[in-house]
Amino acid sequence: xxxxxxxxxxxxxxxxxxxxxxxxxxxxxxxxxxxxxxxxxxxxxxxxxxxxxxxxxxxxxxxxxxxxxxxxxxxxxxxxxxxxxxxxxxxxxxxxxxxxxxxxxxxxxxxxxxx
Amino acid sequence: xxxxxxxxxxxxxxxxxxxxxxxxxxxxxxxxxxxxxxxxxxxxxxxxxxxxxxxxxxxxxxxxxxxxxxxxxxxxxxxxxxxxxxxxxxxxxxxxxxxxxxxxxxxxxxxxxx
Numbered sequence: 485x486x487x488x489x490x491x492x493x494x495x496x497x498x499x500x501x502x503x504x505x506x507x508x509x510x511x512x513x514x515x516x517x518x519x520x521x522x523x524x525x526x527x528x529x530x531x532x533x534x535x536x537x538x539x540x541x542x543x544x545x546x547x548x549x550x551x552x553x554x555x556x557x558x559x560x561x562x563x564x565x566x567x568x569x570x571x572x573x574x575x576x577x578x579x580x581x582x583x584x585x586x587x588x589x590x591x592x593x594x595x596x597x598x599x
Numbered sequence: 600x601x602x603x604x605x606x607x608x609x610x611x612x613x614x615x616x617x618x619x620x621x622x623x624x625x626x627x628x629x630x631x632x633x634x635x636x637x638x639x640x641x642x643x644x645x646x647x648x649x650x651x652x653x654x655x656x657x658x659x660x661x662x663x664x665x666x667x668x669x670x671x672x673x674x675x676x677x678x679x680x681x682x683x684x685x686x687x688x689x690x691x692x693x694x695x696x697x698x699x700x701x702x703x704x705x706x707x708x709x710x711x712x713x
Contacts, residue, residue: 488641521704526706527687527707529642529689529691531702575642583655585632585647585693586644587644589634589641589642590641592640
């Protein structure tokens, strides 16, 4: 069964606008970590933000924030003030329990930022 | 502090051949994970090495094998290549004891099997 679901295959967003990328997850483990990565066309995965299952507050890293709704099992990424350089594939991923370094990824969302 | 490097960048092999991909971990990281990313999909976890021992494996057949060396660099070996093995292979290194479990990915090796 799919553990990470990203329902938006692609999105267009105008420069300087905010965009929300959806991610839902499925786990019965009370301890887990949620990650967002950016993958430009060059292929390298770039870490953006992390949310632990026990974290009380939503994670923020600069222009990136994670809208964590534990009861709904969702971990949406919000990118504020989009820039042309934000055009890339974005992946949501999960680590279950103590399985450090063993991530399960979603299918990704392609974001294109237009001028 | 050097990042994660992988070699080669691109590789073309014929079905049935064997291939070795290499990964140099970020300085100070003793854990390396390998992922396979088929075109248009998210990465799939292959296996992880921690202090030179395999520490977990995803749903990949035994013809996918690996090694980690004392300097924490790593190899991914694939025997009897199949057309479906064509993918971007990513390695990621991480250190122990960090709550965030942040992994640093290399640029990947793009393997094409013909």
